[in-house]
Amino acid sequence: MNMAVLNKKPADIISFILIPTYLLFLSSKVSFAQDSINQSQFVSEANTLVSKDGSFELGFFRPGNSNNRYLGIWYKNIPVKTIVWVANRLYPINDSSGLLMINSSGGSVVLMSQNKSAVVWSTSSQRQANNPLLQLLDSGNLVLTVTDEKDENLRISSWESFDYPTDTFLPGMKFGWDLKKGINRLFTAWKKPDDPSPGDFTHGLSEMGIHSYPEAYVWKGNKKFYRAGPWNGLRFSGSPDLKPNPVYDYNFVSNENEVYFTYTLKNKSLISIVVVNQTSHTRDRYTWIETEKVWRVYSSRPRDYCDNYGLCGANGNCVLAASPVCQCLKAFKPKSPELWSSMEWSQGCVRNKPLSCHTDGFVEFVDLKLPDTTYSWVNKSMSLEECRVKCLKNCSCMAYTNSDISGGGSGCAIWFGDLMDIRQFSAGGQNLYIRMSTSELLGVVCCVKFNYEEEKHGPKIKIAVSVAAALAVVSGTLLVGLFTYRIRTNLKVKKEPKGIISHQNNEGQKEDLELPFLDLSTIVGATDNFALNNKLGEGGFGPVHKGILEDGQEIAIKRLSRSSGQGLNEFKNEVRLIAKLQHRNLVKLVACCVQGEEKMLVYEYMPNKSLDSFIFDQTKSKLLDWSMRFNIICGIARGLQYLHQDSRLRIIHRDLKASNVLLDSEMNPKISDFGAARTFGGDQSEGNTKRVFGTYGYMAPEYALDGQFSTKSDVFSFGILLLEIISGKKNRGFFHPNHSHNLIGYAWILWNEGRPLELIDECLGQSSTLSEVLRCIHISLLCVQQCPEDRPSMSSVIVMLGSESALPHPRQPGFYLEKNSNEAHCFSSKQEPSSTNEITITLLEAR
Ligand SMILES: *[C@@H]1O[C@H](CO)[C@@H](O)[C@H](O)[C@H]1NC(C)=O
Ligand SMILES: *[C@@H]1O[C@H](CO)[C@@H](O)[C@H](O)[C@H]1NC(C)=O
Ligand SMILES: *[C@@H]1O[C@H](CO)[C@@H](O)[C@H](O)[C@H]1NC(C)=O
Helix, strand or coil: CCCCCCCCCCCHCCCCCCHHHHHCCCCCCCCCCCCCEEEEEECCCCCCCCCCCCCCEEEEEECHHHHHHHHEEECCCCCCEEEECCCCCCCEECCCCCCCEECCCCCCCEEEEECCCCCEEECCCCCCCEEEEEEECCCCEEEEEEEECCCCCCCEEEHHHCCCCCCCCCCCCCCEEECCEECCCCCEEEECCEEEEEEEEEEECCCCCCCCCCCEEEEEEEEEEEEEEEECCCCEECCCCCCCCCEEEEEECCCCCEEEEEEEEEECCCCCCEEEEEECCCEEEEECCCCCCCEEEEEEECCHHHCCCCCCCCEEEEECCCCCEEEEECCEEEECCCHHCCCCCCCCCEECCCCCCCCCCEEEEEEEECCCCCCCCECCCCHHHHHHHHHHCCEEEEEECCCCHHHHCEEEEEECCCCEEEEEECCEEEEEEEECCCCHHHCCCCCCCCCCHHHHHHHHHHHHHHHHHHHHCCCHHHHHHHHHHHHHHHHHHHCCCCCCCCCCCCCCCCCCCCECCHHHHHHHCCCCCHHHHHHHEEEEEEEEEEEEECCEEEEEEEEHHHHHHCCCHHHHHHHHHHHCCCCEEEECCEEEEEECCCEEEECCCCCCCCHHHHHHCCCHHHHHHHHHHHHHHHHHHHHHHHHHCCCCCCCCCCCHHHHHHCCCCCEEEEEECHHHHHHCCCCCCCCCEEEEECCCCCCCCHHHHHCECCCHHHHHHHHHHHHHHHHHHCCCCCCCCCCCCCCHHHHHHHHCCCHHHHHHHHHHHHHHCCHEEEEEHHHHHHHCCCHHHHCHHHHCCCCCCHHHCCCCCCCCCCCCCCCHHHHHHHHHHCCCCCCCCCCCCECCCCC
């Protein structure tokens, strides 16, 4: 804001002026009790132009102690001289003269220094114009209008000062682009309070590209200093405090002709302006306080430390309440830890784990200022889901969100490359979905929408932790004592369960096994000597019996067939390894027993038996609604993923099927028989086996035909299981009156005909969430694809189950024509079991 005392010269000082020939007819005695001049009048040192309502005045002024003269506009009705516009800010008149007029052709306004008769400043000229009229409007806009070439009664604006602002954003001005005129209205600070020439502080809307998402900036020189962020339908993303208020109304207009922000005052008797200030390095809104006759700052930008552009570098998040303020976004780490810890954050952050592109997912961050939109893309008509798909498809897309958050959210904005200048708000920010690698998402995402609460409450958590830590220090000894005591007591109880006798090794030393060994006599007692009515079923490698230990604990005992041919130590080592596989979706091995030829595994007992006893049973299947089934699906996926990837052993199950999924009392799924193939099936390495071990209807083609097994053959079995859980039908033994396909084939047909929902088990009725079911069908088809390479890993399956991102199109499944000669051939030399019971078989491949 520039308050200059006008240094008016008395009118008589300007006596004679060298006037260009075209002005010879002008009268120098013009009265300016008016708001406009035409071709035969001019504004000189002696007079001014006043807007109709008397609020603005145009004339010559000399700022501060400067000898330079400028033509400008100021508020006429307030006592503090406030210059809001300057015409010749670059070319001051340094003598005591000056004349503003319309040139003879009428197409432009020129400012002359009188005694040199030189043009100091001029508006862009139009060749010829009729009846030009220069007016100072009540808004403070100086406008040159001319009559339209075609319609004499129509006056059109050929130039206006609002299009060429200086440092002051007046009500009604447009902040931004006029794409037809090709102008961007930028506001540039005065260099000094007595020098209106442009400083290096500029405020305006960023450049418009074809796809760009314009945002408001304050630049210092050509560097970004403060970024207000893109317009999100309600406000600039970095200005949560821009809200409906008693002083002014605002609006953002974006169409093919114009993109601008504007505001108007609610009450015409109020005065409020926005000014860029070189000295304070701020862009301030002032309101005039009539009672005190002063300008008061209403709001100021940048408002705090986090408003400094890019303070935290790429992928950093500025959290004002945190200490230090700069934090890497979740899943990112400082690029240079040394610099970062010395509070030099400009290097920013890099990912903990690299992206894998097509299997990535997104994490929702809440209440952020959206990142710099320089490398962004917008489509105003796309939905958020389409946006996610679009982003996922392009490996350089890092984040997406709605481009407009008004009315519940619409449109799509996506970002490429590093995310710059993000800050955290506690409210009024925006949600941003940032791309993450599968491994970052793992364990957090399956079946539960990622909840980013800890980021939102980051500082709060920190405080809570430090308080807790302080408490711990104060009462340290006491707490530690208590803890040790508790742990010891628990261990005692766990280590010596009744009926379990610790095993003695050959040297007579007690082995420190995590897995207890049970005495055969104990097991014989628990199972009533393996009584038939205690038999639970027949798994791979032997029968399973229920047993009750002396203390009442229920157990399931698998008695391995005697022919495994494995040595005692080998067996013990394997069992010990398998005992270490602990996951809530794996049946827990609680003990084992080796005596003579007998080898037994003791598992926790699952009261609800196996999954097949529910899904394929007309009555019991009604007990499993969709949400339970979905929970079971996710649990199986997690258990399998653990076997494949997270456990040290990298176990391939090789016999995943509904009867190998047990259900605990809360219907949580637990995979059983894992590691069985590895331990008892002979072949222990991935790759190729001579012995095909598995179950008809669940085996992947490459495994059943060529003995090729891998985690992907388990994925195939998982896909079948998924179809069975959804449809309540067995893949093997599936019968359809109209064709000879198995369940996979039937699902494939329905999928291609766009009727996948017909696959759903009728008893699911209303309970199912169709989008979830559809997604599961889609995933199952991806799992049963013919080529192992096409099938997703279990990690990807988990991400797919838990997210809403787009899935690839499934290719043709394997084994979908069960009764087709081609595939029947594979089994032609073997005896197919006559029933459709799922009995694990071991086939010796003829080679
Ligand atoms: C505008 O402000 C004046 C002075 O504060 C007040 O008297 C008047 O009632 C206001 N008008 C409206 C429409 O609010
Ligand atoms: C924006 O999205 C809509 C809907 O998906 C589409 O029809 C349109 O072609 C898109 N526009 C551009 C420029 O991509
Ligand atoms: C991804 O987006 C970038 C930036 O818009 C573009 O240059 C690139 O061609 C896109 N890649 C694909 C595969 O669409």
